[in-house]
Amino acid sequence: MNHYKLPEQRDFEHRIAGKNTHLITLENSRGVVVALSDFGARIVSLLVPDKYGTPTDVVLGFSHIQDYLTADEQYHGVTVGRFANRIANGRFTIDGETFYIEPNNGPNALHGGAAGFHKRVWDRRVVYKEKADFYYVAADGEEGFPGKLSVMVKYRLTDNNELVITYRAQTDKPTVINLTNHAYFNLNGEGNGDVLNHRLQIQATNYLPVDEFQIPAGVPAPVEDTPFDFRTPKLIGQDIRYADDQLAKGNGGYDHNYILDTEVLAKKLPVATAVSPTTGISLDVLTTEPGLQFYTGNFLSGKDVGKRGQPYGKHGAFCLETQHFPDSPNQPDFPTTLLMPGEVFQSETIYRFSIVK
Template sequence: MTALSTLSCLPIAICLAMITACSSPAGQNSNPPADDTTMASLPEAAAFRDTVAGKETGLFVLKNAAGMEAAVTNYGGRLVSLLVPDKAGNMVDVVVGYDSLQSYLGGGDSYFGALVGRYGNRIAHGQFSLDGKTYRLATNNGPNHLHGGKKGFSKQVWDVLERTDSSLTLHYRSKNGEEGYPGNLDVKVVYTLGDDNALKIGYEASTDQPTIVNLTNHSYFNLNGQGNGTITNHILQINADRYTPVDSTLIPTGQLQNVTGTPFDFRKPTVIGARMNAPDQQLKYGKGYDHNFVLNGEPGALKHAATVTGDLSGIVMEVYTREPGVQFYTGNFMGGAHTIKGGKKDGHQTAFCLETQHFPDSPHQPSFPTTVLRPGDTYRTETVFRFPAEP
């Protein structure tokens, strides 16, 4: 029996049936009727064949025996598409992304589907100290450093080490001093699409100098299909008793606050938008949810982090990870400025992210789990997005 098979899923289908007749929460955009039964397809591979900074790019398709497909480009190691069957058996693309490499190159800092590093999430004031030395980083998110800097891992062309019908192994060498980080860091990431309808992302890294590492994948999901309305009526459950409140620049205060009695209590399946307009200062800071949740479970063990259900499609996504936290983001800064796959727009709150991670700003918070990696040690972690055939 696998680790995943021993973990039971909460009865979200019951909650789904209860809300399907309800209207959207006050102030939220409603979703369109579920009358589009067109089967989704992957972007054209030719639209990703190019050369960036002297390195070849491409689109690599993974398949499993159940008919699921995933498309990954080595530009930024990005998950471009993920085709999943809905409750009617139609294939739905649940990942927001672009139809071509050129769109990713010109799409701004959306991080759609990207591998993020050297440090995912924020570091206060664009600096950190390690072993008595201070390192200066880019401040590309207000006063803070975000997702590895102005040209982090999401904007690099990764080397393809190995590919099979169901897996893709990528490698990137981040040189000493890149974006201000110390040490040459060798990173390997493996995407695997299993016959159990699980997309696994395995991470491994080593360094020749002490450094900090916090890798994640920044996929934006809409389980009704990318571009198909808001995600505010999706149903979410997060296996976390606490979260890390933030200041006005979205840097953690250092506290681990209990979710009881707050809009951050997703321990039971809850409609995402049900409390998003609550008079809560944390929601005002994030313009919605943009917060790290402290996951329950044994540190370093593969554990159930979250479960989400598409209110129209019936698609269920379970998230498992070895990371201590997950950043839940509700697409609050999406504004319809970009044309995504199929000519649709990335409208406000039309996608959510569940970025498995160590906590934001850990280098400034000694009580948070450490993100320091030293020579001779190996950084290893994994995250699994599983789509059970029967919710």
């Protein structure tokens, strides 16, 4: 089940909506290799040496760009925007004016709408093997959002085995913004079973319970004495089958936003750490964002077949999506996601890899 390799560059040379697509590769001195595509400014592959030194691809994805166009799961590795996560009923109001995004997730608008940033071909600038910058300008009214939004996403691979993702955006009208990366991680190796054996820690005392449409009820709840308590490391699978109303609303797993502890954020410490006992690969997540959506691939159905011919089934990956809280435009008690003309939205997230022996 090893033999992980990068997709071929030629298999990502395509034309979508009049723009050419490419596969871009970053590499550091310690054997970490990242493959990116300008279609969705996404992570395609992320090869990390395991405890035996064997390169292991820890991100779900496909070997050909055509598979991304037809995939059952549209968000593999993408930059999500203009608004990550859910907006209730696809509606929000700015200065008394109501805006409408066509729902694409039951009654909700999810991840910026059906043709969000994940469907766009971004412009790019690459510094050889070290960093890649992606640029996109969303038109005023695109997917229903107000304002012409200029966005830049920078990927930088360091020799400390850190993939640093930096976001920057500006608008010409008041708008809302919530950007994240939607990498599906399996530190056992992509397609190598489920992730329930991973040990996970999340530095959050509270999380946001959701209603039947997975919209936060607005009132944070303590994780203590619930299956959502990852303050000390535990297996992802330890409580995932617990008879819990919130787990049921996530389709039999975690799909909830954690309110990250402010002290951890202030000290720039990891907000989450996941470890595979199979490979020894450890992933630390550091961020400037106030929230973390923890998702355990509950809707992966096996329809998508990955880079090594293995189907991606339920719980075949986890996501640790750094972001503002879901439905923030409709919930005034949440940290604001409003971006005004003259302001600059900035955010940074780091995925740092190491080996636990």
